[in-house]
Amino acid sequence: MVVGEEIVSPAPADVLVASGGKPVSLGADANSKEFRREDHELDKAFSAVLARLTGGISPxxxxxxxxxxxxxxxxxxxxxxxxxxxxxxxxxxxxxxxxxxxxxxxxxxxxxxxxxxxxxxxxxxxxxxxxxxxxxxxxxxxxxxxxxxxxxxxxxxxxxxxxxxxxxxxxxxxxxxxxxxxxxxxxxxxxxxGGENLVFGWQNWLADLMQVLQPGRASDSTEFVVGKSVATAPGKIVLRNRLMELIQYAPTTDKVRPEPILVVPAWIMKYYILDLSQHNSLVRYLTDHGFTVFMISWRNPGAEDRDIAFDDYRSLGVMAALDTIGQIVPNTRVHAAGYCLGGTLLSITAAAMARDGDDRLRTVTLFAAQTDFTEAGELTLFINESQIAFLEDMMWERGYLDTTQMAGAFQLLRSNDLIWSRVSRDYLLGERAHPSDLMAWNADATRLPYRMHSEYLRKLFLNNDLAEGRYEVGGRPVSLSDIHTPMFVVGTMRDHVAPWKSTYKVHYEVDADVTFVLASGGHNAGIVAPPDEPGHSHQVRTKAADAPYLGPDEWQGSSPRIEGSWWPTWITWLEQQSGTLGPPPRLGTDHSADLGIAPGGYVHT
Structure with a gap:
C-alpha cells in the first residue's frame, strides 16, 4: 500500500473505498466484521504515518x-x-x-x-x-x-x-x-x-546528516571490510536456501574432535560478530582448538519476505543446518550454540527435538540468550499490546522492521553512552572515536520480517509462551523441561538487552546439567572476549540436573571468580563433552561445490 494514495470511487457518499480496494460502508454497524477485522488497511496506514512522527513509540x-x-x-x-x-x-x-x-x-x-x-x-x-x-x-x-x-x-x-x-x-x-x-x-x-574543535564538530555533524539523508551512502571508512579485514576465517558455503547460508570453516589443526559445533547467531545482527578480526574471532579460536565449526549466516530480509514466520528460522535455519551437517559428518551428534535471539531459537528447537525423540544434539550452549522474558530489562518497556500493535502497523507498510527503528531502541537503553556522549565528543569536542571492528559490525544493520517480528514480540515477550509451556512447534506445545542435554549458559554483567538474571532462569526451566557463566562486559563486548585481551573476568558454577536450585544473588555471592576470558572455560567444557581427536571431515557435500567460499553472499545483503 502507498500512503497518501488518491481514492477515487463511484460509490455512494456513505461508502469509502479503502486503499486495498474493498468498500467499507460508513453507515455500517460499528460492531460488524468489517470494522473489527485486525488487518484494517486504513487504521494501519494511519498508524504507519504517525510512527514516522513519533519514532515508533506508541502515543x-x-x-x-x-x-x-x-x-x-x-x-x-x-x-x-x-x-x-x-x-x-x-x-x-x-x-x-x-x-x-x-x-x-x-x-x-x-x-x-x-x-x-x-x-x-x-x-x-x-x-x-x-x-x-x-x-x-x-x-x-x-x-x-x-x-x-x-x-x-x-x-x-x-x-x-x-x-x-x-x-x-x-x-x-x-x-x-x-x-x-x-x-x-x-x-x-x-x-x-581557537575554536577549531567547533569547526571539526560542524563537519562531523554535516557528515552524519548526509548519512541520515542518504541511508545507502557508503561509509568513508575502508579499514573494516567484510571478507577482507573482518569475517576472514577460511571456509566454504555448504548450504544455501531462501533464509540462510551455512558456512563450514576449514580446519586449522591436523586432528579435530568428532562432534562439530553449529553456531546459530541472531538475525538482528550479522553473524560475523563471532568472526571479527583474527585476534578476537571466536570461530578461529574454536578451530585452533580442534573443533569443526559450522555457522549460519542469515539473509537480510526485504519487503518480499514480509510473511516469513518465526518457525521458518527453525525449519529453514537450524533444522536444515543439522540435516546438512549430518551429510558431512554422519552418525555424529552436534554441539549447538546460539547467540541472543539465536539462542532463544536454539532452545525452542532443542525442546522440540527432545519432544520428538531427535537426539542429534550433544550439548546446547547459550550466549546472552533468554528463555523467559518476564524480566528482560528496560527493553520490555517497548512491549505491551498498544506498542506491539503500533509496531505491527508500522512494519505492515514496509514489510519489515527498519534498521533505524531497531538501532534506536537499543541506543535508548544506554542513551548516555551511545547518544549523548557521542554528541559531546563528535560535535562539541570535534573528535571522532577511533573505528574498531566491533563498531563497524554494529553499523552493519539488519532488518526483521513483519510476520516473524510480530510473532516474536507477542508469543515470547508479551505472552511468555515458551517459559509457560504454550509455545507450539508443529501444532503441539514444547516444554523446556524436555531438554536433558548438558547446557553451557553465558550471561553478561552489564547486559541491557538480555539481563543476566533473566538468562539465569534457565536453571529451573530445563532438566539438565547447567554450567552457568557470568562474564564481565555487556551484550556484545562480554561475549567477544578473546583470552589475550585484558580486563575480562568471569564466574562459573555447574548445577547438576537433580541438584537444588540456587537463587541468582546467592549464586553470584558464592561462585568462584576467574580473571580472564570465559572462552578457555568453554573450550575445557566442550572437550569434556567430546570424543577423542581424529581426522577432520570433508569440506562440504557433493551438492555444495558451486556455492562459493566464506563469508558468502548473504552477509553483504
Whole structure:
C-alpha cells in the first residue's frame, strides 16, 4: 500500500473505498466484521504515518502510562506533600551551595554524586566551579523527577517504569554536558584550539546528516571490510536456501574432535560478530582448538519476505543446518550454540527435538540468550499490546522492521553512552572515536520480517509462551523441561538487552546439567572476549540436573571468580563433552561445490 494514495470511487457518499480496494460502508454497524477485522488497511496506514512522527513509540501507550501515574498521584495528597517537600529541600540546598560555591572546605560532589554508570561528569574538569554546580543542579533535578514518578501507590509497575524511563530520556537532553557553554571540557578545548574543535564538530555533524539523508551512502571508512579485514576465517558455503547460508570453516589443526559445533547467531545482527578480526574471532579460536565449526549466516530480509514466520528460522535455519551437517559428518551428534535471539531459537528447537525423540544434539550452549522474558530489562518497556500493535502497523507498510527503528531502541537503553556522549565528543569536542571492528559490525544493520517480528514480540515477550509451556512447534506445545542435554549458559554483567538474571532462569526451566557463566562486559563486548585481551573476568558454577536450585544473588555471592576470558572455560567444557581427536571431515557435500567460499553472499545483503 502507498500512503497518501488518491481514492477515487463511484460509490455512494456513505461508502469509502479503502486503499486495498474493498468498500467499507460508513453507515455500517460499528460492531460488524468489517470494522473489527485486525488487518484494517486504513487504521494501519494511519498508524504507519504517525510512527514516522513519533519514532515508533506508541502515543497511546505513553499517554496511558502518564494518565495512570497522574490520576493516582492526584489522589495521593500525602505523596504530593512528600514530593513538594523534596523539591523545596533540594532547591534550598542548591541555593545555599551556590552562595558558597567557592568555599574550599566543601567537596565537589557534596550535594549529590553521579551514579557509578554515569560517565558524563567523570572528567576532572567537572570538579571546578561553576561547572560542578551546573552538574549537581542537573543531577538534583533528575533525582527529584525519579522520586516523583516512582513510589506512587496504585500505579501499575509497567506504567511507572515507562514514565520514569521516558522522563529520564527527556531530561538527558538538557544535561550540561550537551552544551558548549556549560561543558568545561568543551570550553577548555575551544580556548586551546581557537575554536577549531567547533569547526571539526560542524563537519562531523554535516557528515552524519548526509548519512541520515542518504541511508545507502557508503561509509568513508575502508579499514573494516567484510571478507577482507573482518569475517576472514577460511571456509566454504555448504548450504544455501531462501533464509540462510551455512558456512563450514576449514580446519586449522591436523586432528579435530568428532562432534562439530553449529553456531546459530541472531538475525538482528550479522553473524560475523563471532568472526571479527583474527585476534578476537571466536570461530578461529574454536578451530585452533580442534573443533569443526559450522555457522549460519542469515539473509537480510526485504519487503518480499514480509510473511516469513518465526518457525521458518527453525525449519529453514537450524533444522536444515543439522540435516546438512549430518551429510558431512554422519552418525555424529552436534554441539549447538546460539547467540541472543539465536539462542532463544536454539532452545525452542532443542525442546522440540527432545519432544520428538531427535537426539542429534550433544550439548546446547547459550550466549546472552533468554528463555523467559518476564524480566528482560528496560527493553520490555517497548512491549505491551498498544506498542506491539503500533509496531505491527508500522512494519505492515514496509514489510519489515527498519534498521533505524531497531538501532534506536537499543541506543535508548544506554542513551548516555551511545547518544549523548557521542554528541559531546563528535560535535562539541570535534573528535571522532577511533573505528574498531566491533563498531563497524554494529553499523552493519539488519532488518526483521513483519510476520516473524510480530510473532516474536507477542508469543515470547508479551505472552511468555515458551517459559509457560504454550509455545507450539508443529501444532503441539514444547516444554523446556524436555531438554536433558548438558547446557553451557553465558550471561553478561552489564547486559541491557538480555539481563543476566533473566538468562539465569534457565536453571529451573530445563532438566539438565547447567554450567552457568557470568562474564564481565555487556551484550556484545562480554561475549567477544578473546583470552589475550585484558580486563575480562568471569564466574562459573555447574548445577547438576537433580541438584537444588540456587537463587541468582546467592549464586553470584558464592561462585568462584576467574580473571580472564570465559572462552578457555568453554573450550575445557566442550572437550569434556567430546570424543577423542581424529581426522577432520570433508569440506562440504557433493551438492555444495558451486556455492562459493566464506563469508558468502548473504552477509553483504
Amino acid at each position: 497511546a501507550a505513553l499517554s496511558m502510562a502518564y494518565l495512570d501515574w497522574a490520576c493516582h498521584l492526584a489522589a495521593a495528597p500525602q505523596r504530593q506533600i512528600e514530593i513538594g517537600h523534596g523539591a523545596w529541600h533540594a532547591a534550598r540546598r542548591l541555593a545555599e551551595r551556590s552562595l558558597h560555591f567557592a568555599d574550599p572546605n566543601r567537596g565537589p560532589w557534596d550535594l549529590i554524586k553521579p551514579q557509578a554508570n554515569d560517565h558524563r561528569f567523570s572528567k576532572p574538569q567537572w570538579t571546578t566551579q561553576p561547572f560542578n554546580l551546573f552538574a549537581q543542579a542537573f543531577l538534583l533535578g533528575e533525582d527529584w523527577w525519579h522520586k516523583a514518578t516512582t513510589g506512587v501507590r496504585g500505579v501499575d509497575p509497567a506504567n511507572e517504569a515507562i514514565v520514569d524511563f521516558s522522563l529520564r530520556q527527556l531530561l538527558d537532553v538538557f544535561a550540561p554536558s550537551n552544551f558548549a557553554a556549560t561543558n568545561p571540557e568543551v570550553v577548555e578545548k575551544t580556548f586551546q584550539s
